[in-house]
Amino acid sequence: TKTEATPAKTANGPSRSKGGSDQVVSIPKRHEEERKRLPIYSARDAILAGIKKHPSVIIVGETGSGKTTQIPQYILEAGWAQYGAIAVTQPRRVAATSLARRVAEEAGTKLGQRVGYTVRFDDTSSPHTKLKYLTDGMLMREILSDPLLHRYNYVLLDEAHERTLRTDILFGMLKDIQSKRHQLKPNGSATTTPRIVDELKIIVMSATLDAERFAKYFNNAEILYVEGRQFPVRVFNTLEPQPDYLDSALVTALQIHTEQGPGDVLVFLTGQEEIENLEKLLLEQRQRLPAEAQDLLVCPLFAALPPAQQALVFTPAPPRTRKIILATNIAETSITLPGIRYVIDTGVHKSRGYSSKIGIESLLVAPISKSSARQRTGRAGREALGYCYRLYTEDGFAQLEEDSEPEILRCNLAAAILQLKAAGVNDVLDFDYMDRPPKLALLRALEQLYALNALDDTGRLSKLGKWMAEFPLDPCFAKVLFESQAHQCTHEVIDIIALLSVDTLFMMPFHKREEAAEARQKFTSLDGDHITFLNLQKAYQSVKGDSQWCSDHFVNHRGMHHVQEVRKQLRQVCERVKVNPNVSCGHDFDRVLQCFTTGFFHQTALLQPDGTYRSVIGSQYVRIHPSSTLFGKRHEAILYNELVFTTRLYVRGVSAIQANWIPEASPRYFRQGQLTAKAALPSVKGP
Ligand code: ADP
Numbered sequence: 001t002k003t004e005a006t007p008a009k010t011a012n013g014p015s016r017s018k019g020g021s022d023q024v025v026s027i028p029k030r031h032e033e034e035r036k037r038l039p040i041y042s043a044r045d046a047i048l049a050g051i052k053k054h055p056s057v058i059i060v061g062e063t064g065s066g067k068t069t070q071i072p073q074y075i076l077e078a079g080w081a082q083y084g085a086i087a088v089t090q091p092r093r094v095a096a097t098s099l100a101r102r103v104a105e106e107a108g109t110k111l112g113q114r115v116g117y118t119v120r121f122d123d124t125s126s127p128h129t130k131l132k133y134l135t136d137g138m139l140m141r142e143i144l145s146d147p148l149l150h151r152y153n154y155v156l157l158d159e160a161h162e163r164t165l166r167t168d169i170l171f172g173m174l175k176d177i178q179s180k181r182h183q184l185k186p187n188g189s190a191t192t193t194p195r196i197v198d199e200l201k202i203i204v205m206s207a208t209l210d211a212e213r214f215a216k217y218f219n220n221a222e223i224l225y226v227e228g229r230q231f232p233v234r235v236f237n238t239l240e241p242q243p244d245y246l247d248s249a250l251v252t253a254l255q256i257h258t259e260q261g262p263g264d265v266l267v268f269l270t271g272q273e274e275i276e277n278l279e280k281l282l283l284e285q286r287q288r289l290p291a292e293a294q295d296l297l298v299c300p301l302f303a304a305l306p307p308a309q310q311a312l313v314f315t316p317a318p319p320r321t322r323k324i325i326l327a328t329n330i331a332e333t334s335i336t337l338p339g340i341r342y343v344i345d346t347g348v349h350k351s352r353g354y355s356s357k358i359g360i361e362s363l364l365v366a367p368i369s370k371s372s373a374r375q376r377t378g379r380a381g382r383e384a385l386g387y388c389y390r391l392y393t394e395d396g397f398a399q400l401e402e403d404s405e406p407e408i409l410r411c412n413l414a415a416a417i418l419q420l421k422a423a424g425v426n427d428v429l430d431f432d433y434m435d436r437p438p439k440l441a442l443l444r445a446l447e448q449l450y451a452l453n454a455l456d457d458t459g460r461l462s463k464l465g466k467w468m469a470e471f472p473l474d475p476c477f478a479k480v481l482f483e484s485q486a487h488q489c490t491h492e493v494i495d496i497i498a499l500l501s502v503d504t505l506f507m508m509p510f511h512k513r514e515e516a517a518e519a520r521q522k523f524t525s526l527d528g529d530h531i532t533f534l535n536l537q538k539a540y541q542s543v544k545g546d547s548q549w550c551s552d553h554f555v556n557h558r559g560m561h562h563v564q565e566v567r568k569q570l571r572q573v574c575e576r577v578k579v580n581p582n583v584s585c586g587h588d589f590d591r592v593l594q595c596f597t598t599g600f601f602h603q604t605a606l607l608q609p610d611g612t613y614r615s616v617i618g619s620q621y622v623r624i625h626p627s628s629t630l631f632g633k634r635h636e637a638i639l640y641n642e643l644v645f646t647t648r649l650y651v652r653g654v655s656a657i658q659a660n661w662i663p664e665a666s667p668r669y670f671r672q673g674q675l676t677a678k679a680a681l682p683s684v685k686g687p
Pocket residue numbers: 038061062063064065066067068069070098099101102314333334335336337338
C-alpha cells in the first residue's frame with residue numbers, strides 16, 4: 001500500500017495519526033463562526049454528497065460565497081484526504097499565496113504544513129501538505145513528474161470562467177488523467193501498481209453561470225449552484241467618455257468620500273504603477289480634507305505587494321475612517337474584500353491574454369467584458385445596498401464584449417502548442433479541447449514551430465523549444481531573443497521587441513503632418529523601422545522619458561511608457577534564465593536584423609524586377625505601409641513583423657535585409673538554400 005507521509009516529529013509523541021501531520025499542529029482553529037456565516041455553509045452537505053457521488057462536479061457561486069476557501073476544507077474535514085491530497089488551482093500567483101495563508105489560519109495549521117502553496121520560485125508546501133493552492137502552471141509542471149497525479153485525489157480548478165490558456169490545457173489533461181485512473185481502479189487489472197489507486201475527483205469552480213458547457217465537457221458533470229447573498233447595487237455611468245480614467249477615479253473617490261454615507265471604496269485599476277500613482281494623489285488630497293471630515297485610508301492591492309501589506313485590505317478601517325482600496329482585477333473574483341459599498345470601475349484591466357503584437361502575457365491594458373463589469377459591480381453589494389460608478393458611458397458598456405473569448409482561441413496557436421507540448425501533451429491534434437481551434441490552424445502552427453527548431457524530427461519539443469516555452473513571448477520573438485545571444489545583440493533585441501509591442505510610437509496629427517514627419521526624421525534609420533525604433537528608445541532614455549520632449553517630437557508618451565514596462569519585464573525574465581540582457585552589438589545593426597530574420601524568415605519579401613515586393617512564402621504582392629520608414633524605398637529583401645490587410649496587403653515594422661540571410665535562418669524550411677522549396681514537416685503528431 002501507499003506509504004504514508006511521515007508525521008512530523010513533535011511533542012505530540014508517538015500517536016501516529018493517519019492524516020500525516022494533521023493532528024500535530026497546535027495552532028487553534030479560528031474564524032469558526034465567520035465560516036459558518038458564509039453562504040456556502042448551508043450547502044456543505046449537498047456539496048460533499050455531490051463530490052462523493054460524481055467523478056466531476058461543477059460548482060457555481062457568487063464571488064465571496066466561500067468556494068475557494070471552504071470547499072477544500074470541507075473535504076479535508078470529512079477525512080477524505082487521508083491518502084491523496086487536494087490541489088486548488090488559481091490563474092494568479094497572488095491569489096494562490098494569499099488564499100493559502102488565509103485557509104492555513106482558518107484550519108489552524110502553519111502555512112506550509114497541512115495547508116500550503118506552490119507558485120513559481122516559491123514553494124511553501126511539504127510532503128505533509130494535504131491542501132495545496134497552486135497556480136495552473138505549477139500543476140502542469142507536477143503532471144510532468146507525476147503523469148497520473150497520484151499525489152492528489154481532488155483537483156479543484158478554480159476561476160474556471162476566466163478560461164486562461166493554462167486552465168484550458170489543464171481541463172483536457174485532467175479529464176484524460178481521470179479516465180486513466182478510473183481504468184486503473186483496484187477491481188480492474190491494476191494490481192501491478194504498488195499504490196492505492198484512487199479515483200481523481202475534478203471540481204470545477206466558477207463565478208459565472210455558464211456551467212452547462214463545463215458540465216458537458218466533463219462527461220455530464222453534476223452542477224451545483226450555491227446561492228449568493230447579493231444586495232442590489234445602483235449603477236452610475238458617466239455622461240461623456242473619460243479621457244483620463246485615473247483622473248476621473250480620483251475625482252469620483254473624493255466625491256464619494258466627502259459626500260456619501262459610510263462604507264469602503266474599491267477602485268479597479270490595471271497595475272502597480274497606476275495604483276501607486278493614484279495612491280499618491282489621494283494622499284495629497286487627504287491633507288486638504290477639512291479637520292472635521294472623516295479620515296481616509298488608502299490600501300493598495302497588487303501582485304508585487306508584500307504579504308503583510310496585502311493583509312491590510314482585510315482589516316476593518318479604524319473608527320471614523322474610510323478605506324479606499326486600489327486593486328487590480330484580482331479583486332474582481334479571486335479575492336473578496338469585506339466592507340465594500342462603493343465600487344469605481346475604470347472599465348479596463350491588464351489582459352492576461354496574449355498581445356497579438358508580440359505575444360507577451362499579462363501586459364496589455366484592454367477594455368473588460370460585460371461579464372467582468374457585472375462582477376465588479378457585484379463587489380459593492382456583498383453586505384448591504386451598494387453603489388457602482390462606471391467611468392464609462394452607457395454606450396461604452398454596450399460596446400463591451402459579452403464575455404472575453406477563451407485565451408486559446410485568441411492567442412497565437414504556435415504559442416498555445418508550445419505550452420501544450422511543454423506540459424507533456426504531445427499529440428496536439430487529438431487533444432480534447434473544450435474549444436477546439438481549427439485543425440488547419442493547428443497544422444500551420446506545428447509547421448511554424450518545426451521551422452523555428454522548437455520541435456525535433458519526431459514532433460517533440462526540442463531543447464530550444466523548452467527554452468522558448470519558458471518565455472512569455474510569441475515563439476518567433478522568443479527565437480529571436482534566443483539567437484541574440486549568438487549574435488551578441490540581446491540589449492538591442494529586447495529594446496526592439498518591447499518597442500514593437502506598441503501600435504503607434506510616432507503620432508501623426510492630421511493638421512501637423514509635416515511637423516511630425518520632420519521630427520521623426522531625427523530618428524530615422526536607412527535600415528528601416530526596427531533600428532529607427534531603437535534610435536527613438538535611445539533618445540527617449542537620454543531625456544529620461546520627459547513628457548514635454550515626447551509631445552515636442554510627436555512621440556506617443558503613453559506608448560513609450562508602456563514600452564519601458566515591457567522592456568523591464570523582458571530584462572527580468574532574461575536574468576532569471578541566465579541570459580545577459582546587457583550584451584550589445586554597438587552600431588553593428590546587421591547583427592540585429594540578421595537575428596530578427598531567424599524568427600521571422602517566414603515574414604520576408606523579395607524585390608521584383610518591376611519594383612514591387614513578393615512575399616517569400618506564398619508569393620503574395622505586399623506593399624510597404626506608408627507609416628514605415630522604408631515606404632517607397634527599394635531593397636533586395638525586406639523583413640516585416642506585421643501583415644495588415646486594409647484595402648490591400650500592407651506590411652508594417654519593416655527593415656531591409658540581405659536575401660541570403662533568409663534561407664540561412666531556417667535550413668529546415670528552405671531546402672538547400674532555395675527560397676521557394678519548402679520542406680514538409682516529417683512528423684506532425686509525433687510517435
Ligand atoms: P469565493 O471563492 O466563493 O469567491 P472565498 O472562499 O474566496 O469565496 O471567500 C470567502 C470569504 O473569506 C470572503 O468573505 C472573504 O472576504 C474571506 N476571506 C478570504 N481571504 C481572506 C483573508 N485573507 N482575510 C480575511 N478574510 C478573507
